[in-house]
Amino acid sequence: MIRTRFAAIAASLALLACTQSVAASVIDVAKTPWCGCCAVWVERMRAAGFELAVRNVDDLNPVADKAGVPRNLRGCHTAKVDGYVIEGHVPAADIRRLLKERPDAVGLSVPGMPIGSPGMENGTRVDRYQVVLIMRDGRHRVWSVHGGTS
Template sequence: MRRAHSRFAAVMAPFALLACTSSAAASVIDVAKTAWCGCCAVWVERMEAAGFTMQVRNVDDLNPVADAAGVPRNLRGCHTAMVEGYVIEGHVPAEDIKRLLAERPAAVGLSVPGMPIGSPGMEQGSRVERYQVVLIMRDGRHRIWATHGPAAS
């Protein structure tokens, strides 16, 4: 039990430090990703282009980070980020993050489960899949926050 608490504290320490400084440096996103993930690096570039300041750290295993942040396994993407106390899981578009920060719902954060083609960082020319951004509620439930991509036929 004590080891689990120590591991939780070690995983969350960078996020806690960011939370303490986020009011002074608004819209700083702290991203945990694997070193070999190119699409995560492109997502970081997209967020920087949208005006966010990015702090990136490479980790060997994202599961402890996502576990500590409260992201259910079925809603995970390929990177986990924190901004102003909210988790951002996967390839969430900048406009959805900005809306989250403006509306400040009582929630864990946003997720784009998986790696949908056409989401920020997953662009492949003109090919775009329809995908949803979900709001992760504190009780473990989730609801649709936004839908992107071509209209359903």
Template sequence: MKRRSLLLIAAGAASAAALPALAGLPQVEVFKTPQCGCCTDWVEHLKAAGFPVKVTVVEDTAPVRKRHGIPDKLGSCHTGVVAGYAVEGHVPAADVKRLLAMKPVAAGLSVPGMPAGSPGMEMGGRQDPYQVLLVDKAGRTMVFASYPRT
């Protein structure tokens, strides 16, 4: 009986240790238009990665993007806001987590357009190459991550 109790305690401790990692992720507020389905798929991608998500439906995401320092030329179909950063378009959740861990002085991340194969834009086996851009507060960019064609 002692061995069984010890195993149950160990299992409980392991589960409890995993909870702070999930509970520690900040909420992402996603601004999307009512007619966009791929935005909903991106929200599900974030939730699957452990992010709590709040969806706010707006008629136009451009004002949100502008308010958070993302130039229109870097726009996509939805804008997320997390921990003071903008997350524009179909940015992989792993890159959002890396941004939050690095805490750079920046406006946020962007995947301009809607590249096939990015999270929320899955199209069977099609994977177009794309880059996740780090956007500084002046609107300049540098490559944060690259995803090649597969």
């Protein structure tokens, strides 16, 4: 009986620690001052419970270069959280999964600006798009797929 209670308490504390570490992570976002969809993505992430620090830059290429984002995987803003890059319109659920699973990788990217991704909403239209995991060797693999059919 005591072991069962101890196990339940330990599990609860572990879950609480994981939840707090994700919630306490600040996403540092670099975006251009004229990008409206980036500002909306920031709003979506705040609504999802993340804390964000936002800075405007005139040129994102040096930021993405320094972060290790290959040119073919770039979006319209570059963010960092807990040592990971979040490039473009990545959904909050994928960021949470990244921070929970902690793969040995550079981070996540939604290349381009797909309609229906967070910050790129356009009515009910949601195009099919992939979130990719950027590996340390520059390769990437699909992390998740959103929207569309087939």
